[in-house]
Amino acid sequence: MYKEGAIMRQQQLEGSHQPDPGDSYVVETTGLLTAVDRRVLTQLYLPLINVDAYTLYQTLFDHLPIMGTQSEQHTHYQLQTLLGDMSQQRLVQARLILEGVRLLKSYVVDKGESRHYVYELAAPMNPQAFFTDGVLNLFLYSAIGERRYNELKKGWFREVTDKTAMTEITTSFTEVFQFPKTKVSDRAKADTDKIVTRVQPLQFEIPDSYFDFERFYNELSPTFVTLTAITDEVKETIRKLYAVYHINEDDMVSLVYRSVQSDGNINQAQLRKVARDFYQLNMGEGAYPTLKLKAAPTTQVNVVQSIGDIQSEEQLIAFLTQIDTFNLIKELSTYGADPTAKELAAVETVMAKRKMPLPVMNALIYYTRLQGNSIDSPEYMEKIARDWDMKGVVTVADVLQSTKAFVDKKQEDYEKWQQRQNKSYRKVDGKANDIIPDWLQKQLAVEDGKTVAEPEGVADKVIVPEIIKKKPEITTDPAMLEKIAQFRKDLKEGR
Incomplete structure (x- = not known):
């Protein structure tokens, strides 16, 4: 659950502080940024932030003059163009990420019809501070794994020559230079605090x-x-x-x-x-936390207690997010029976193999049962989970979005099939009957004393075959009748 202040802050960031394309901005720093900062950003920060945030930082970096700390004024439309027509939503999200990892400070002033922004770039932490930070280094370890983490760390090691057996011969300043007799005036020392220095990284502050x-x-x-x-x-x-x-x-x-x-x-x-x-x-052994973005606060949804009470997509998302897997399987059972050991083992296998969050696993179980398949075998569920993984599905909402097109296609195919069935069969009293040709329907109706309207566009000289319902007269051979009479007479007389 979000704290009230966090919700207000999120709404503030995504609401009134979203820049319009015509709003102006400048980029500033409190000191000099160097090529080493770019390297630290690429090697240590990029695995933690997305490509949009990385590209935004590099683009703002390029705004700055080589020896200066403030750029010329630009508009956000120009910035979006530089970023390959990045949408406003992605731009704001990238900015928030940079602010979150302390690489950027943002300021805004309202000018009435427009607003002006100042984006103050901060330097990344130096490698020593990063690897001893206790926060970002752990998230980096989790993101790239032990081998790559150790490779990066070793790449920043300082190579030191053993000088214990060597003699230092360095001369001092006074041995080389002579001090001037004149003193530096106060005027010469004025404004020295304005001279640009190396920019210092921002410190993380956890309240x-x-x-x-x-x-x-x-x-x-x-x-x-x-x-x-x-x-x-x-x-x-x-x-x-x-x-x-x-x-x-x-x-x-x-x-x-x-x-x-x-x-x-x-x-x-x-x-x-x-x-x-x-x-x-x-x-679990070897588990490390991962750096995740906060989801935007959502409207409170009344969580239903039973799957049969779900009335909306929001309720379904909340239900699958909060229910445990055992009770979900029980809910989906025809008679509310407890899950079998085989079903639980299959679920555990898929979760362990695909490293799925529990709500997404619940969505997979729900989707599998919705398709009429059992969950006691992991093969079917694992196939779907692999497809979701390739699509980047990480939440229940992602699942619904991913499967919506498939479900809509299934519904469309069913409706088309139903239309074909309606054309092949005529419904009479709710029962499906065989096809009856028009000419036969007309003949039967005439015999029943009914009139049938002629269909439009039918030619006047249509020949309708005549249906003969009277039995033909049966004639018998006289010789055969005489033999039958004699046979009956013999039987009667006992011969």
Whole structure:
């Protein structure tokens, strides 16, 4: 669930702060950005942000003069053109991503008929800070895997020559240069604070409101750890661990206990390790959290308790998102029977193999049963799951969108088949009867004393075959009749 402030913030970002194509903007930095920053962005940030956000940063970077910190003024229409006619929605989403990873600050001023924006680019973190951050480095590890992560990390190692057996011969400044006799005047030293320097990366700020420190402190036992041991650095580590692993306050207390040193201080490296082990214990060995975008807040939907009560697509999405798999299978059963061990094993196999989120797995079960197929064999479900994976299906809403075209096609084919059936059979009293030719219908109607209207466009000289319903007269041979009479007489006389 979204916090009220987060919902208001999201609506604010996607509402009044969406730029129109004619709104102007400039790009600024607080210092110099270098080619090394581009390399860090490509290697370390690109796997975490989408291509739109990466392209937007590089495009705004190119706005800046080589030795300057502010670009010329442009319009958002020009920016969208530079980005290959990127839609306004994608542009705003890319901007929000850059703001989220602290690569961009955005400012706006309303000029009445239009607005003016200032986009302030920040430098990426330097490699050392990135790999020790405790947030982004973990998400990068999860995104690219251990082997590639270690390769990238090694690529930023500083090669150092062993100089222990060497003698330093470096001369000092005073050995080479002579100090001037004149002093630098105050005028010469004026405005030196305006000279451009290296831009500093923005720091991540995770508010205390996301982690309830008051509850955390109440749960701490002074026997194991004192409040003085929870320094600002430890609090920052706890905030980051909560942001990454979403460990609640009660569990965090036990992890802190396991990180206390003999001197009573908290070993932050140990705290990070036990937090990672705790996460993998619950999520599976080798599991790491992934960086995901927040979904836009949606209108509250009344979640139904039974699948038979669903009246809208929104209710179906909410139902499949919140129900557990066991009860869903039970809901879809004809008599509400519990799922069999074979069905649960098949579901578990597909989930493990395709790494599907539980709501999407529920949608797959629902879709499979909707098609009239059983779920006790994973082959059919795995085939559909593979197709969804190729289409980038990650939510129940994606499932409905992906399958809607297929369902519509099935409905269209059924309606066409039904129309063909209606042409082949005539409905009489709700029963299907064989085809009766027009000429036969007319003849039968005449014999029943009914009149049948002539169909339009029928020629006057249509010959209708005559139906003879009287039996023909039967004639018998006299000799045969005489033999039959003699046979009856012999039987009667006993001969």
